[in-house]
Amino acid sequence: xxxxxxxxxxxxxxxxxxxxxxxxxxxxxxxxxxxxxxxxxxxxxxxxxxxxxxxxxxxxxxxxxxxxxxxxxxxxxxxxxxxxxxxxxxxxxxxxxxxxxxxxxxxxxxxxxxxxxxxxxxxxxxxxxxxxxxxxxxxxxxxxxxxxxxxxxxxxxxxxxxxxxxxxxxxxxxxxxxxxxxxxxxxxxxxxxxxxxxxxxxxxxxxxxxxxxxxxxxxxxxxxxxxxxxxxxxxxxxxxxxxx
Amino acid sequence: xxxxxxxxxxxxxxxxxxxxxxxxxxxxxxxxxxxxxxxxxxxxxxxxxxxxxxxxxxxxxxxxxxxxxxxxxxxxxxxxxxxxxxxxxxxxxxxxxxxxxxxxxxxxxxxxxxxxxxxxxxxxxxxxxxxxxxxxxxxxxxxxxxxxxxxxxxxxxxxxxxxxxxxxxxxxxxxxxxxxxxxxxxxxxxxxxxxxxxxxxxxxxxxxxxxxxxxxxxxxxxxxxxxxxxxxxxxxxxxxxxxxxxxxxxxxxxxxxxxxxxxxxxxxxx
Numbered sequence: 424x425x426x427x428x429x430x431x432x433x434x435x436x437x438x439x440x441x442x443x444x445x446x447x448x449x450x451x452x453x454x455x456x457x458x459x460x461x462x463x464x465x466x467x468x469x470x471x472x473x474x475x476x477x478x479x480x481x482x483x484x485x486x487x488x489x490x491x492x493x494x495x496x497x498x499x500x501x502x503x504x505x506x507x508x509x510x511x512x513x514x515x516x517x518x519x520x521x522x523x524x525x526x527x528x529x530x531x532x533x534x535x536x537x538x539x540x541x542x543x544x545x546x547x548x549x550x551x552x553x554x555x556x557x558x559x560x561x562x563x564x565x566x567x568x569x570x571x572x573x574x575x576x577x578x579x580x581x582x583x584x585x586x587x588x589x590x591x592x593x594x595x596x597x598x599x600x601x602x603x604x605x606x607x608x609x610x611x612x613x614x615x616x617x618x619x620x621x622x623x624x625x626x627x628x629x630x631x632x633x634x635x636x637x638x639x640x641x642x643x644x645x646x647x648x649x650x651x652x653x654x655x656x657x658x659x660x661x662x663x664x665x666x667x
Numbered sequence: 668x669x670x671x672x673x674x675x676x677x678x679x680x681x682x683x684x685x686x687x688x689x690x691x692x693x694x695x696x697x698x699x700x701x702x703x704x705x706x707x708x709x710x711x712x713x714x715x716x717x718x719x720x721x722x723x724x725x726x727x728x729x730x731x732x733x734x735x736x737x738x739x740x741x742x743x744x745x746x747x748x749x750x751x752x753x754x755x756x757x758x759x760x761x762x763x764x765x766x767x768x769x770x771x772x773x774x775x776x777x778x779x780x781x782x783x784x785x786x787x788x789x790x791x792x793x794x795x796x797x798x799x800x801x802x803x804x805x806x807x808x809x810x811x812x813x814x815x816x817x818x819x820x821x822x823x824x825x826x827x828x829x830x831x832x833x834x835x836x837x838x839x840x841x842x843x844x845x846x847x848x849x850x851x852x853x854x855x856x857x858x859x860x861x862x863x864x865x866x867x868x869x870x871x872x873x874x875x876x877x878x879x880x881x882x883x884x885x886x887x888x889x890x891x892x893x894x895x896x897x898x899x900x901x902x903x904x905x906x907x908x909x910x911x912x913x914x915x916x917x918x919x920x921x922x923x924x925x926x927x928x929x930x931x932x933x934x935x936x937x
Contacts, residue, residue, distance in 0.1 A: 562710075562758050564758045580720070581711070581757030581758070582758070583758045620720065620721065621723070621724060628724065630722050630723070630724055631720075632721045632722050
């Protein structure tokens, strides 16, 4: 097809907003830079990857050290995307790499610069289930010491599933399932098709040879009763059927 | 004094695991204490071929890392009581094998058994190196194909340089086990001839195992061919190889199918 007949592709653009930080240096600049350095020392990565706008409105064209301000900020890894409140024609700014600024923008108040030294937020512990929606292959190890593991798929021979809580396999369980690893005797193992190589709850285990053949390839659950692993058929309790 | 044997080849799929299992059974059937050790960490198969996969709890890596005692990891064969298997781990990789750990386990196995047969992984990397390191004897499994023969040549070079015996100035005893040998294809010139393989590798021949459906069937049944059909040609070839390992001098032949009376009567009519 000749080029002129080819339809011009339509360009689509999506919006994305970033918060730009505005720095307003004040004289004397040496002290201001020292303050900035102290801030960076406490929060080393705060400026990393953040766009910064330099606001010169507190400074005058003859402020001592103005010429060195821009290179000093660049040297500290601060990425200046715009300069406002000043004029590129100021003699002190003659050697600055004055960026083309951005229009508009909305002031959004002071931004707290976090201290690295401050204690991290306390994570609220959460009994988390690990849900996996793909088959677990031979040799793969899936571990969730915190809670349950739910697998929507099969667990291959030679794979190993280890959970602090219970293990649910909505598919054939052909590998190993180790539940209640941190001492939870009430953990259970459920599967749509019992073909496991090894089953363990709270440190008690049985191997494939010890599984009653009646339950093999059947839906089953494994419960620890009196320090013994018991394989039971997995059947829902009889519900009274509601009328449609 | 225990003998440590490594079954190795370089190339994959030539019959290392099958040969380990078949020879292990053949040696144990004479009443000697035999252990077969799976060194193929991450891709274990020996437990399946030996029919022990349903009884694996601990493995070689657990023993090496001190998480289980050797006695806990050894699985005794249900059919031959002098035969045991030490399975590999499927969930780890060969980096979990440490030189010190392997040395400790091999020392313990030497004290317990008459024969320690190590099934090497394919390749020439860490797993294969550690499998062969402590061996007194090596069985180099080779198919009569150029690629297999070249890989075997490489392995023989390593047996002569990187093993404990070789480093101590000694020499590891090497035996060639030619597997998947098809007399009909060999007659048509589609395979390397036995003489050519022997000439290239120049190590003594331990046996020739004929290609056979029987072997494949045995592997899938979890019963080594020397156990499942001891009268089949491959089983007889393995049994003779085991006797040669014990020092018997036997003439090397290629066992073939014994034709029944009916087969002979109807020869040429089918």
